[in-house]
Amino acid sequence: MGEDMAVVIDGKKISQDVRDEIREKTLRLRKERGIVPGLAVVLVGDDPASQIYVRGKKNACREVGFLSKEFRLPSDTSEKKLLDVIDGLNRDREIHGFLVQLPVPEHIRTDAIIEAIDPRKDVDGFHPYNVGRLFSGNPYHRSCTPAGIMELLDRYEIEIKGKEAVIVGRSNIVGKPLTLMLLERHATVTVCHTRTRDLAEVTRRAEILVAAAGNPGMISGDMIRGGAVVIDVGINRLETGKLVGDVVFADACKKASYITPVPGGVGPMTIAILLRNTLAAASVLLPG
Ligand code: NDP
Numbered sequence: 398m399g400e401d402m403a404v405v406i407d408g409k410k411i412s413q414d415v416r417d418e419i420r421e422k423t424l425r426l427r428k429e430r431g432i433v434p435g436l437a438v439v440l441v442g443d444d445p446a447s448q449i450y451v452r453g454k455k456n457a458c459r460e461v462g463f464l465s466k467e468f469r470l471p472s473d474t475s476e477k478k479l480l481d482v483i484d485g486l487n488r489d490r491e492i493h494g495f496l497v498q499l500p501v502p503e504h505i506r507t508d509a510i511i512e513a514i515d516p517r518k519d520v521d522g523f524h525p526y527n528v529g530r531l532f533s534g535n536p537y538h539r540s541c542t543p544a545g546i547m548e549l550l551d552r553y554e555i556e557i558k559g560k561e562a563v564i565v566g567r568s569n570i571v572g573k574p575l576t577l578m579l580l581e582r583h584a585t586v587t588v589c590h591t592r593t594r595d596l597a598e599v600t601r602r603a604e605i606l607v608a609a610a611g612n613p614g615m616i617s618g619d620m621i622r623g624g625a626v627v628i629d630v631g632i633n634r635l636e637t638g639k640l641v642g643d644v645v646f647a648d649a650c651k652k653a654s655y656i657t658p659v660p661g662g663v664g665p666m667t668i669a670i671l672l673r674n675t676l677a678a679a680s681v682l683l684p685g
Contacts, residue, residue, distance in 0.1 A: 406553055406655055408662040412669040415673065416457065420461040423462040423676060432680070433462070433679075434678075434680075435679070436454070436465055436495065437492045437494075438495065439467075440469050442501075447498045457672060466495075476510075479505060486518065492518065494520030497514070511523045516538070517678060520678060521540060521674075522537075523570065527539075538677075540574045541667045544670045545667050546630070548670065550605075553655060555605075557579060557582040557584050558582060559584070560584045560585070561602050561604045562579045562586045562604070562607070563602060565609060566609035567588050567589075572590075579605070601621070606622070608629050608631055608642065612631065613633040616643055617648060621653060626655045628657050628662070629642035629649075629657050629658070629662060640660050642659030644659075646658065
């Protein structure tokens with residue numbers, strides 16, 4: 398690839414396309430079967446970033462015609478109280494999907510919370526049941542950010558089969574589930590982390606390189622193979638207030654064939670997939 402040849406993947410547009418499709422299907426579901434998909438979000442405490450995410454999810458629900466419910470609990474809410482709220486949502490017939498916005502305050506066990514959610518309503522795809530089904534090749538709800546990345550690759554008709562994919566980051570919400578999704582689509586996947594011995598040597602092998610470390614600018618141009626597809630999941634706020642990814646964007650553009658920007662790349666896809674999971678739960682289009 399020559400200078401500045403990378404195609405910049407427009408996550409904002411793709412996210413809008415997916416949401417438009419969801420709105421259409423929601424309308425049909427309501428007309429034909431009288432079902433209105435319902436999504437609830439539970440927020441414990443007043444973390445500013447979480448508040449922004451929750452507001453975004455609520456607006457997105459409104460836009461596609463979903464019912465949306467929001468539960469704001471104070472930061473000293475007990476685990477028991479939160480479990481009661483989850484129990485109520487598990488039984489709420491108007492609600493097809495819900496999530497507890499993470500992180501929760503430290504006195505609450507994240508695992509206990511996630512495991513209390515009915516897996517059918519776990520539209521974040523974090524419940525061990527959903528993780529296990531992804532692992533065994535018969536996924537139910539897929540976690541949203543990695544599924545959003547797969548959607549971007551597919552909508553840009555980027556071939557995955559047989560490709561060398563390298564993921565930097567092995568978290569439960571991005572790196573690990575994405576590993577399984579790429580494997581499911583026949584990529585050869587390598588996963589890197591802080592103990593990887595020679596990171597650059599591995600990333601330079603990647604035909605599809607995914608940076609999901611949360612480390613601003615850690616992927617420089619010389620770590621990218623010519624013509625690679627570069628997916629930047631990182632969202633890092635610099636002291637100046639600027640939002641940047643894990644990849645040095647300007648340099649990467651000169652090496653990559655496709656690249657996602659930050660913001661406007663992977664970020665907007667997460668909510669779109671959350672809505673899609675909720676719609677699937679409401680229409681019961683999921684595998685049994
Ligand atoms: P975590 O902190 O949970 O995981 C980061 C991973 O990256 C770890 O596996 C860590 O390795 C690895 N890592 C960190 N630094 C390095 C390094 N220098 N070299 C090699 N590996 C490294 O982060 P998340 O997965 O939750 O998020 C990653 C990024 O993606 C963040 O910037 C986050 O904001 C963003 N994000 C964006 C989303 C979206 O677009 N909607 C959604 C979720 C996350 P180790 O395991 O060894 O510690």
